[in-house]
Each structure stands twice: as structure tokens, then as C-alpha cells.
Amino acid sequence: MSQFSQPPTAGAPPGETVPEPPGPASSKVRTAHAKEWNSPVGYAVKLALMALVNAFGVYLLWSAYTEGSWGIFTGSLILVVAANWVYFSRRTLPLKYIAPGLVFLIVFQLFTMVYTGYVAFTNYGTGHNATKAQAVDALLIQDERRAPESPSYPLTVLEADGELGFAIYDDGVARVGTAEEPLAEEPEATVTDERVTAVPGWEVVERARILSELQNEVVALRVPVSQEATDGSIRRTRTTVPPARSTPRCWTGIPMPTS
Known part of the structure; x- marks a missing residue:
């Protein structure tokens, strides 16, 4: 009976074999x-x-x-x-x-x-945060005065969501504005005797409430006529009590630059 034998490896003693090196291990898949x-x-x-x-x-x-x-x-x-x-x-x-x-x-x-x-190394500061145009408008508004020839209008005080606004009737057109939004035409407004009496989305503030609760706020309110500060604004006349048989009046102030 013949027996299979592996031939001796070079450099090994007679009758001995050198084991083969192990094969490459299975590489582990690397994940992120x-x-x-x-x-x-x-x-x-x-x-x-x-x-x-x-x-x-x-x-x-x-x-x-x-x-x-x-x-x-x-x-x-x-x-x-x-x-x-x-x-x-x-x-x-x-x-x-x-x-x-x-x-x-x-x-x-x-x-x-x-x-x-x-x-x-720059001209940066709290006094230079605004643009030149914004700074000029702020100065004009600060020095605003009533022009001698400025017209007066019957003024209606409005309120919506805690915000006050003014409504006037000018040249056959009702206009509504707030401190943030200049006067704009309101075609849906109701006008009686050249005075705005109702505006959709707004509540007309009665005179009694103005005198008892909102007098300071109404006097301080300034509604710009347009986006340009030089066009002036609408304000209430600075009287403590409105004249009898009259609604509060307002005026258009034209900015007057100081010398």
C-alpha cells in the first residue's frame, strides 16, 4: 500500500516539512x-x-x-x-x-x-448705522414744523389690533395711514360730510375715549404723507380739548431745516 508524502522543502532537514504560511485573512469590511x-x-x-x-x-x-x-x-x-x-x-x-x-x-x-x-480704522459707530438718506429723513422729521399755509382736515382716529391711525378726506379721496405706513387711498371708506366715518378693518375711536385714554398717543402720532420725508406729515392739532361741534383737526407739517 503506497502512502502519499509531501516532498521536503528546501532548507528543511530530511524527512521534515515546513508548514505553509497561513493564507491571507479575510479582510474586514470597513464602515464609516x-x-x-x-x-x-x-x-x-x-x-x-x-x-x-x-x-x-x-x-x-x-x-x-x-x-x-x-x-x-x-x-x-x-x-x-x-x-x-x-x-x-x-x-x-x-x-x-x-x-x-x-x-x-x-x-x-x-x-x-x-x-x-x-x-x-473705519467710521463705524452707532451714529453711522443708518444710510445717508435715512439720517437726512430722521433730521427732517425731528425739526418738522407746521407750514403757515398748510391745510387742515377733519380727522378721524382709527384703531386696529392696538395700532392707531389717521383717516382724512382730501380732494374727494379718503386716505388712511399709520406711523409706519404713509397715507394711502382707501376706496372702501365711508365718507359723510367730508369726514371719514368708517373704514373696513378699522374701528373708529370715539372722542370720549380719545380724551380719557388715548389723548397722549393721538397727539404724539405722526402719519407721513408719503415715503418722502420732505412731503410732510399729518398730525393732530396740539389742543387739549377739541373745539365744540368739531372733530379733532390735523395739520400737514413741512420739515424746516435748522440753520
Whole structure:
């Protein structure tokens, strides 16, 4: 009976064989670090924290976009994208520990120094936050005086959702405005004896309530005639009690620049 024998390997003693090296081990499939579910609790906590970071980042981005702060928008976008890349990548393990400190360093140290230098070498300040046109309008409104030839109109005081407004009847047209919105034509208004008596969406304030509750607010109310400050405004005459048999009167003030 013959027996199969393996030929001796070169360099091995006669009658002995050298075992073959083990074959290559089956390589383990590597998965993304963010998808490892070996610790569900830890992964869930990371997702919750990153959700908060992203929600705060989206809030900053939207606020910067609505305000037109493109520098803050760009910086916030870079930080949000970098945070997601650091904490959802397997290759950035060291950055996971130093990223929070780097963010605080950039925001509270580097940005502060750069912004301080920008303010120091520019004409930036609380007196320069508005545009030139806005500053001119504010000065004109502040120095507004009644023009000698300005007309007077029967004035109707309106209220809607806690906001006061004025209504006048001028050249056959009823006009309604507030402190924020200039006078605009209101075709649906009801006019009686050249005085506005009803406006859809508004409540006409009675004289008794004006005198008892809203006198200071009505006297202080200024309704612009148009978007241009130089066109003047509509205001109530500065009398404590309206004349008998008369509705409160108003006047158009023409801004008079001071010397």
C-alpha cells in the first residue's frame, strides 16, 4: 500500500516539512465611523448633539441672511460644514477633541481682534448705522414744523389690533395711514360730510375715549404723507380739548431745516 508524502522543502532537514504560511485573512469590511452601531447610546447622543449644533447653525444662517450680514453668513456656514465633517468622519479623530476649543478661539479671540481693528480704522459707530438718506429723513422729521399755509382736515382716529391711525378726506379721496405706513387711498371708506366715518378693518375711536385714554398717543402720532420725508406729515392739532361741534383737526407739517 503506497502512502502519499509531501516532498521536503528546501532548507528543511530530511524527512521534515515546513508548514505553509497561513493564507491571507479575510479582510474586514470597513464602515464609516458615523454608521457604526456598536454603541447605540453613544451614537444616539452624538446625533442629538449634532442636531442641536445644526439647528443653531441654521438659525444663525437665516438671521444673517435676513439682515444681509454676508460675512457672518459665510463664517457660520463654514463652521457648520466643518463641524459635521469633523464629527461624522473616521479620519478626523484628533479634531473631535480640539474642534470645540478652536471654534471658541476663532469666535471670541480672532473675530474680536479683527472686528476691533475694523471699527478702529473705519467710521463705524452707532451714529453711522443708518444710510445717508435715512439720517437726512430722521433730521427732517425731528425739526418738522407746521407750514403757515398748510391745510387742515377733519380727522378721524382709527384703531386696529392696538395700532392707531389717521383717516382724512382730501380732494374727494379718503386716505388712511399709520406711523409706519404713509397715507394711502382707501376706496372702501365711508365718507359723510367730508369726514371719514368708517373704514373696513378699522374701528373708529370715539372722542370720549380719545380724551380719557388715548389723548397722549393721538397727539404724539405722526402719519407721513408719503415715503418722502420732505412731503410732510399729518398730525393732530396740539389742543387739549377739541373745539365744540368739531372733530379733532390735523395739520400737514413741512420739515424746516435748522440753520
